[in-house]
Amino acid sequence: MLSQTVEYALRAIVALAGDETTSWTAQALAAKTQVPASYLSKVLQSLAKANLVVAQRGRNGGFVLAKPASVITVLEVVNAVEPIQRIQKCPLALASHGVRLCSLHRMLDDAYAMVERVFGTATIASILAEPNPARPLCDQAGALHVLHAL
Amino acid sequence: MLSQTVEYALRAIVALAGDETTSWTAQALAAKTQVPASYLSKVLQSLAKANLVVAQRGRNGGFVLAKPASVITVLEVVNAVEPIQRIQKCPLALASHGVRLCSLHRMLDDAYAMVERVFGTATIASILAEPNPARPLCDQAGALHVLHAL
DNA sequence: GCATATCTGGATCTGAATATCCAGTTTTAC
């Protein structure tokens, strides 16, 4: 339901959040996240424009999170690359509907709102902190002590 | 977040549900729903394959709901034209993840599941029964007595 | 039976999302 680009953006942010101290090159991130390197560059540019990551050019350059993973929400990442389009007004432009959506579009927009709310309260740090043996982007079953590094 | 095609399909079903006794031609539905007629034909074909509508060819032909609006859910309509893709396995194909999703993909899939659940419990009839002055597809403010026709 | 209405299915067109490529710019190490 979310686009491929959103998936890529989330992978990149999670990868950066997994090691917040070091600078990752686009190449290294692409390998880690299994995203086409040339396309990931574009995604990273979007994330940089949204002030979620900071790019550093030149030797030893790369990308780092612009702020702690604990204050970056999934919603921010989603909106950086492909904003969730809430239904603001009647898609059929029926005059009598205007801002007050009919029951069909209200139902759909309520669903969007629900997703927005969930994404807005989920931080990247909270996702990484979950005691899940399968760690994002890592093929090894995660040992619990890894979590303490966060 | 949902595709344009899903929006079109829902409009068509809601239009048919608003007058369950008569047969609507694709042309008439297109006018009512403001969907490109030639494209709506394709959408209706998908709905027919999913056994949500029944097509009748020839003079006086057209489309009718295949079953009462009270037993057609939004989810069925969505799945008829563009199935909600739940995350079944690790998108990176990491061996150690397999069926057990990591916390990132679990979070995303949980959101999908939430939407699926809401759509699965909302019937077309329940949407039309809501006391909302703005009636789907109708430009006139709906009088409450209209609801009794259902 | 015949003309007309209507859906069906295939071929095609268009535009947006996805993906690639490369020349240009910035930064660092030496």
Place this chain on the structure above:
DNA sequence: GTAAAACTGGATATTCAGATCCAGATATGC
């Protein structure tokens, strides 16, 4: 200061959803 590392931005290619078109099949009314 120079070469190499790395991001930037623009141009281009590819893929697919969205949309169109039309000949063919089917059903009805007369």
